Amino acid sequence: MLPGSLENHPPAMNALFLLTLALPLRSPPVQDSAVFEDFDARGTSWAATIFPNVEASPNMGVSREPLSVDQGAPDTEPPLPINAGGDAEGRFCEEVLPASGSFALSAISPANVMRNGSIRAVVAFGVTDPFGSQIYGVLLRARINPNPPFGSGLNAYTAYIYRSGAIPGEGNFVLARWQDGVVSSQFVLTSFALGAGPENYVIEFEVEGRRLAARLWRITARDGSLVTEPVALANGLGPLANQIEAQDGSLITGRAGMYAFTRSTNSVFCDDILVKRTDDRRHQSTGVTPFGMPGGPRLLPWTIPWELADLLVALRERLALRIRVEVE
Numbered sequence: 001m002l003p004g005s006l007e008n009h010p011p012a013m014n015a016l017f018l019l020t021l022a023l024p025l026r027s028p029p030v031q032d033s034a035v036f037e038d039f040d041a042r043g044t045s046w047a048a049t050i051f052p053n054v055e056a057s058p059n060m061g062v063s064r065e066p067l068s069v070d071q072g073a074p075d076t077e078p079p080l081p082i083n084a085g086g087d088a089e090g091r092f093c094e095e096v097l098p099a100s101g102s103f104a105l106s107a108i109s110p111a112n113v114m115r116n117g118s119i120r121a122v123v124a125f126g127v128t129d130p131f132g133s134q135i136y137g138v139l140l141r142a143r144i145n146p147n148p149p150f151g152s153g154l155n156a157y158t159a160y161i162y163r164s165g166a167i168p169g170e171g172n173f174v175l176a177r178w179q180d181g182v183v184s185s186q187f188v189l190t191s192f193a194l195g196a197g198p199e200n201y202v203i204e205f206e207v208e209g210r211r212l213a214a215r216l217w218r219i220t221a222r223d224g225s226l227v228t229e230p231v232a233l234a235n236g237l238g239p240l241a242n243q244i245e246a247q248d249g250s251l252i253t254g255r256a257g258m259y260a261f262t263r264s265t266n267s268v269f270c271d272d273i274l275v276k277r278t279d280d281r282r283h284q285s286t287g288v289t290p291f292g293m294p295g296g297p298r299l300l301p302w303t304i305p306w307e308l309a310d311l312l313v314a315l316r317e318r319l320a321l322r323i324r325v326e327v328e
Contacts, residue, residue, distance in 0.1 A: 001145045002151075004238055006163065008297060018101065027228065027294075029318070031292075033276070033277050034274055034275060034276040034277070035050050035274075036050075036272070036273070036274050036275075037049050037050045037051065037090075037272075037273040037275075038087070038271060038272055038273075039064040039087075039088045039090050039271060040087050040088050040090055044063065044064060044065060044088075045064075046062055046063065046090075046185035047061065048097070048105070049064065049104075050106055050107075050273075050275070051104035051105060051106055051256075051257055051258060051273075052104075052106075052107050053104065053106065053107060053108055053255075053257070054102065054104045054105075054107040055101070055102065055103055055104075055152055055154075055270070056102035056103075057102060057143075058100065059094060059095055059097065059102060060092065060093070060095065060101070060102045061091070061092065061093045061094070061095040062090075062091075062092055062095060062102050062104065063090075063091050063093075064088045064089065064090050064091065065084075065088055065089070066085070066086060066088055066089070067082070067083070067084050067086070067089055067126070067269060068084050068085070069084045070128075071084075071091070071093075071126045071267050072125070072126030072127045072128040072265075072266060072267055073124070073126050073267075073269065074124055074198035074199065074222035075199050076220075077197065077221065077224075078221055078224065078225065078226055079221075080124070080199070080200045080219055080220075080221060081122045081219065081271055081272055082122055082123075082124040082269045082270070082271050082283050083199055086172070087163075089106045089269045089270065089271045090138055090258075090270040090271060090273075091126075091267055091268070091269055092136075092260035092267065092268040092269075092270075093126075093262060093265075093266070093267040093268075094132075094262055094264065094265075100115060101135065101259055101260060101261035102255055102259070102260055102261075103139065103143075103152070103154055103257055103258065103260075104258055105139070105142050105255045105257035106255045106256050106275070108158040108233050108255075111209070112255045112256075112310070113253050113254060113255060114141075114253060114254075114255075114256070114277045114279050115141070115207065115252065115253045115279050116207060116208045116277075116278045116279050117140060117206070117207065117256065117275065117276055117277045117278050118138060118204065118205060118206035118207070118274075118275075118276045118278065119138045119139070119204075119205050119206075119273065119274070119275045119276070119280070120184070120202065120203065120204045120205075120272075120273065120274045120276075121136075121138050121202070121203050121258065121270050121271075121272070121273045121274075122200050122201070122202055122219070122271045122272045123136045123161060123200065123201045123202070123203060123268070123269070123270055124199070124201070124268075124269040124270075125163050125199045125266065125267075125268060125269070126266055126267035126268070126269060127163075127266055128264075128265045128266055128267075129165075129263075129265050129266055130165065130168060131166075131264065132165050132262065132263035132264030132266040132269075133163060133165035133166070133261075133262075133263055134161070134162070134163045134165075134260075134261065134262045134263070134266055134268050135160055135161070135162050135259070135260060135261040135262075135268070136143035136160060136203075136259070136260050136268045136270060137158040137159060137160025137174075137203075137256060137258065137259040137260075138158065138159055138160070138203055138205045138256075138257075138258055138259075138260070138273075139154075139156040139157070139158050139178075139255075139256060139257040139259060140156065140157050140158075140205060140254065140256055141156060141157050141207060141251040141252070141253060141255075142154065142155065142156035142157075142178075142254045142255045142256065142257050143155045143156070143251070143253075143254040143255070145180055148180040148181055149180060150178075152180075152181035153180055153181055154180070154181050155177075155178055155179055155251060155254070156177070156179065156251065156254060156257070157176075157177055157178075157205075157207055157212055157248070157251055158174075158175075158176050158177070158178060158183075158205075158259060159173070159174070159203055159205035159212075160173075160174050160176070160203075160259065160313075161173055161174075161177055161201055161203060161216065162174060163194060165263065169193060169194050169196075170192075170193070170194065170298065171190055171191065171192050171193070171194045172189055172190065172191055172192075173189075173191075173192060173214070173216050173231070173233055173242050173243070173244060174186055174188065174189045174190075175187045175188040175212055175245070175246045177248060177251065178259075179250075181199075182258055187212065187246030187247075187248065187250070188235070188244040188245070188246050188295045190233045190234045190235040190236065190244055191233075191234045192231050192232060192233050192234065192251065193218070193219065193232075193245060196221060197220065198220070199218055199220050200218070200220075201216060201217065201219070202216070202217040202218075202219065202228070202230065202322075203215075203216060203220055204216075204217075206278075208278065209249075209304060210247045210248060210249045210281050211246075211247060211274055212245065212246045212247070212248060213244070213245045214243065214244050214245075214311050215230070215238075215240075215242050215243045216230070216231040216233065216242050217229065217231060217232050217242065218228055218230075226269065231240035242268045244327055256275045258270060258273070268285040270320035276285075277295070
């Protein structure tokens with residue numbers, strides 16, 4: 001027998017109400033969610049960042065700290081986002097010769113694995129030796145092969161900026177794929193002119209399905225203001241000619257992260273990193289938001305259109321309210 005509060009309702013309404021009881025109460029779905037890293041958490045430990053999974057060359061330093069002009073950091077007025085004498089930034093440097101590159105990924109957790117998403121980072125090169133090349137890249141769909149035939153085992157899509165130590169004033173912007181710790185495929189490589197004075201760069205990289213796209217911006221201090229403008233790429237796409245694109249379906253899911261390489265006394269700096277997940281998350285509840293942040297909406301444990309789920313949850317609440325009113 002149905003509970004007394006339901007006895008006088010039509011069977012169809014009772015059945016629908018009982019069906020809606022199986023639906024968890026939840027917030028409306030959030031299709032996009034993001035995490036942000038500014039390296040300003042208390043202390044100096046890199047483990048406190050959203051990219052704690054670090055694999056570095058034994059001779060490579062990975063730190064977060066305020067910068068100085070002795071490290072080659074920009075020093076402008078007004079200050080650039082990455083600037084000497086400011087807040088803490090991420091820093092990669094070669095502590096002992098020779099060193100190779102280092103990468104840092106989001107924590108090893110199923111909650112950090114995504115298919116479609118984007119990452120944006122502010123980048124600066126600390127140049128104290130003009131002959132030392134530097135690279136900074138952002139990573140998506142990154143995974144580690146625990147038993148690689150060689151290299152670090154890193155597999156990922158990347159968009160990276162490269163400052164040549166051999167060709168003064170020339171930079172490259174690249175879309176590529178890492179395979180078992182080496183860049184096995186360069187989909188796009190295009191050149192651009194490095195600025196003559198202090199500058200920051202902004203890399204925006206997104207992956208959706210098979211499509212890879214990246215954009216590059218430059219930030220300078222000019223006439224008492226900060227100026228952000230697109231970087232004119234030799235083979236740039238889009239109305240601003242600051243975009244490159246490629247297609248590839250080799251990597252399906254993975255984590256977000258970054259990679260850096262530097263030589264001699266030079267450093268690579270990064271800050272204000274935004275990782276955004278754009279998956280259609282209609283399945284498999286984890287009870288947490290992407291990247292392990294607690295408190296996210298619990299998703300339905302089966303595949304069901306959000307619109308129908310919202311309708312059924314709203315209907316359950318209306319039916320429950322009507323029953324309470326009639327009983328009282």
